[in-house]
Amino acid sequence: MRLVQARWFHRGRISPIRLIVVHSMEWVERATTAEECARMFATMNRQASAHACVDADSVVRCVRDQDTAWAAPGGNSDGLQLELAGFARQSRKEWLDAYGNAMLGQAAGVIAGWCRAHKIPVRKLTRAELRAGKRGITSHADISAVYRRTDHTDPGTSFPWDVLLGLVKDELGGKDDGRDDVDVPDWKRPLSWPPTTKGDDVRMWQRQMRKRGWKLDVDGWYSGADEEVCTAFQRDSKGLTPTGEVDERTWRAAWTAPIT
Numbered sequence: 001m002r003l004v005q006a007r008w009f010h011r012g013r014i015s016p017i018r019l020i021v022v023h024s025m026e027w028v029e030r031a032t033t034a035e036e037c038a039r040m041f042a043t044m045n046r047q048a049s050a051h052a053c054v055d056a057d058s059v060v061r062c063v064r065d066q067d068t069a070w071a072a073p074g075g076n077s078d079g080l081q082l083e084l085a086g087f088a089r090q091s092r093k094e095w096l097d098a099y100g101n102a103m104l105g106q107a108a109g110v111i112a113g114w115c116r117a118h119k120i121p122v123r124k125l126t127r128a129e130l131r132a133g134k135r136g137i138t139s140h141a142d143i144s145a146v147y148r149r150t151d152h153t154d155p156g157t158s159f160p161w162d163v164l165l166g167l168v169k170d171e172l173g174g175k176d177d178g179r180d181d182v183d184v185p186d187w188k189r190p191l192s193w194p195p196t197t198k199g200d201d202v203r204m205w206q207r208q209m210r211k212r213g214w215k216l217d218v219d220g221w222y223s224g225a226d227e228e229v230c231t232a233f234q235r236d237s238k239g240l241t242p243t244g245e246v247d248e249r250t251w252r253a254a255w256t257a258p259i260t
């Protein structure tokens, strides 16, 4: 991935990353739009930047994840900023034309990588959730509405969130991969793991949880969304402490809890 370092940004973070903030560049859709936007961030006098710029055929990084970009006051310190080619005034149909579809595919790759790396659930936050400090995906418009420090409304009211988030889930292997439970070892074996763990044990736990009515993806990746499910499950279960970590007791309970 190319990095064209933006001129204006803070080195480091004062808060842990919890948000992915989606913007539209308000810039025409061309093959070179991401490159042009990145060049602008690298050279302009106006104090603004983003972590990545996306067009239909490329992604250009402008600020490293661990540094703070200046794009959405109120959501800068804990946000990752993504600039999409296009305009906030676009209709749904315009967002989903050939250029838009290709661009959303590129964007989904970036967002999936961020969700995975920073344990951000693939979920568009409501304004109430944003205000409450939840982790997830949001827009510049919602940052403006909640924190009242800018008046930007991008990426607009017709932005196809359903399509973008669907593509992100596909990237993350959101669908059950259909593997059977035949390889389940002795579930009484003490097993525990912290968040961000990956592997077949995670997959087995996810499948057990899903059987019990919990909504999560059977992808073998213990993401932020899984952590939330785990915490809720622990809260609902007698004798478990809501830690968000699958400890020995939580692991066993996933097999012994009633199937609803």
Ligand SMILES: [Zn+2]
Pocket: 022, 023, 024, 071, 072, 140, 152, 154
């Ligand atoms: Zn914006």
